[in-house]
Amino acid sequence: MSFRVRAANGEDFKSIYQMAKLTGGGFTNLPADRATLVGKLARSDASFARKEDTQGGDLYVFVLEDPKAKKIRGTCQVFGQVGVVQPFYSYHISNLTQSSPELGKTFRNQLLTLTTDLEGSSEVGGLFLHPESRAGGLGALLARSRYLFMKLHRQRFGERTLAELRGVMDEAGNAPFWDALAGRFFDMSFPEADEFNAVHGTRFIADLMPKTPIYVSLLAETGRAVMGLPHPTGRAALRMLEQEGFVFDRYIDIFDGGPTVTARTDDIRTIKEAREDAIVEIGDGGTHKVLAAAGRLKDFRACCASIKKMKTGVMIDAEAAELLEVGVGDTVTLVAR
CATH class of the missing domain: 3.40.630.30 (Gcn5-related N-acetyltransferase (GNAT))
Known part of the structure; x- marks a missing residue:
């Protein structure tokens, strides 16, 4: 992609x-x-x-x-x-319950409050x-x-x-x-x-x-x-x-x-599941399909990527690395697709 x-x-x-x-x-x-x-x-x-x-x-x-x-x-x-x-x-939207003993009835109404x-x-x-x-x-x-x-x-x-x-x-x-x-x-x-x-x-x-x-x-x-x-x-x-x-x-x-x-x-x-990892290799990626992001503020980038877990980080596919404008040694934030 x-x-x-x-x-x-x-x-x-x-x-x-x-x-x-x-x-x-x-x-x-x-x-x-x-x-x-x-x-x-x-x-x-x-x-x-x-x-x-x-x-x-x-x-x-x-x-x-x-x-x-x-x-x-x-x-x-x-x-x-x-x-x-x-x-x-x-x-x-809130509820208001009102009862009338004389009528023997209970009325439940919804209210809209600004x-x-x-x-x-x-x-x-x-x-x-x-x-x-x-x-x-x-x-x-x-x-x-x-x-x-x-x-x-x-x-x-x-x-x-x-x-x-x-x-x-x-x-x-x-x-x-x-x-x-x-x-x-x-x-x-x-x-x-x-x-x-x-x-x-x-x-x-x-x-x-x-x-x-x-x-x-x-x-x-x-x-x-x-x-x-x-x-x-x-x-x-x-x-x-x-x-x-x-x-x-x-x-x-x-x-x-x-x-x-x-x-x-x-x-x-x-937000809860996203994790940071270091890129140790750029290649064909792997079988893990993720969303990846890198860069701060105006340099922020995010894309779909394929990764492979390595001993000290991840391998990421070349197209994703190009889209994110990252290289070996950079950190990416990853979350499962």
Whole structure:
């Protein structure tokens, strides 16, 4: 496999913008807005250049690259800490039980409460694969490369990591959850609100939304039915997150009602199982299929590799060594595929 994941740079803007236009909307972290994407790449450059190994409001943007064909076929992002510039809002689904002795009945209701519970967490997001490249394990490479980057730069990330998944939308780009709740307080459609949010953040929601808990039973059935459900195109992404140890803890997106899943950072499977090893030989590799990563910050690289365990390190296949830009004596971080 000739693909690798590396840090994005300004020259990748055109490819990232083209992919953003293919998302179909609802990808807050990958809006089809030129100025916003330019700003994201500039913020990413500054984050990769920051020297202090501490957690902060960083954004790291990566691309999936075929160096030989000189094509970009995917992108993903990692946020060092959410809620630094603006509050990070979610709805939390809770239960309220009330009894009436006079009626002899018990009523159980669900409530939606606007919270900032997840502030301070790191976030993985913005993952998008070009439609022509959604096969051959490239999705797993792109997704899991983020965790290898976090492993190599652990002090830059929090104790908890979250991922937001796009919620259910119809073919016209409207979100039933938005129409059932937030749309009643705003004079704009979901696509308009989503575009505004991607550029300006969620602060305007908090300014105008009611601060008191909302009874779910008061929402239209179409809105209730999609709470906590991912967009059909995001089901595979949710499965990959669950395989890494992420769980749904009843937090949902305030716009489209999509699920927010969380995990203790050190318990994410790729981070927990990844190990460092020294390269002692470059050759045909071996029978062990792994994901491999090397390099710090903007020099980070990740790819699929074949290795063979040796007495004092590993043999790695020549193509992987070229993609990672490593040689004998260098250290690589490896995790089973």
